Amino acid sequence: MGRHNHKSRGQTRAPAPGDGELRIIAGEWRGRKLNFPELPGLRPTPDRVRETLFNWLQSYLPGARCLDLFAGSGALGLEALSRGAASATFVDNAPQVVQRLRENLQRLKADNAEVIQAPAMDWLNARQTDLEPRYDLVFLDPPFRCDLLPLACELIESRNLLADQALIYIEAETELGLPRLPENWHELRSKTAGQVSYRLFVREPEAARDA
Template sequence: MPRRNNHRPPRPKNGVDAVRSSLRIIGGQWRGRKLDFPAVEGLRPTPDRVRETLFNWVQADLPGAQCLDLFSGSGALGLEALSRGAGSVTFVDRAPAVISQLRTNLNLLKAQNAEIIAASAQDWLAQQKADEEVRYDLVFLDPPFRQDMALPICTLLEERNLLQAHALIYLETEAELALEGLPDNWQLHREKQAGQVAYRLFLRQPVAQ
């Protein structure tokens, strides 16, 4: 009689799949759709509760908006924006696994109004010319925590003239980060904290010529 194999594969640490995880789109035409994303170190999709709050904040400005999703990671913010009627989304991330999965997910959703840029956010912004025709209505910024990226990225966004006159900028950071040195014409519009995460929405004011 054959012996029964009682060996079980080791459980993933913290119950997280070592290869991939999934996110759920919470509103719009793709509401309820679950999409995979790679388990890249440091990748932490914006939680559902925070996403719901964010999109309540911006819902009046979202239809037809040109959006920029920097440090896109799982693509949760940009995909949610597309689902809820954004005109277009540009995704920027440097991780090959992230880029590959974003392409797969956009194809699954048959999204036609998205662009994927394989580059670091800083490098891509630094290469943009101040006279580019593209101006974004809404920007999602979710840089890696505790790597001092938030303020330089915000500065580059303004310096490269990539924002519409009254653009909205969403910024998600570690709660303890002191936001000193943001562009003077960015006004804090909304602000909340969830655990160790602080999330804020800024309204850009036009710069006098």
């Protein structure tokens, strides 16, 4: 893949006023710092939460096809790519976010990723059942207090976007509790860090449900 070019390590974008910064924790791009536009509601997953999550995912990542649905800074999808995921699709509605994600991927020389500018629900609604790529790993970290998770989860399942045994990561405000989820998603891990709860689910394959 074209992202294997370590000469790019020294190329760092000068942060613009109001930029935030994230650091890739491990993998090929370990220690790389990337900027993202600080916009209302955009809050990258904290380093300690990402560290725990990717410890959970360690054995699943190599070769995984990933979807980072409410991408924001792209912290989760970028970390997955750094650790060996085969590809990542980033979806976000904000033009500034999309532009910066594309710049960061270009800076990292990652040619195994795509960035789509669209509202997440519109993008999901437009997917054609059984005609779309199926993902091995989905990251769901929507803006807080927008009640987007139940419908997003329903659409991901009903559009058949998940491979059998796919993993789904959900990050949400602790006060929300466990949202309504498809019956064949089973919780593997969960933790709480302050006001944030984060959980990992596995999708039960159809053959197991029919047995």
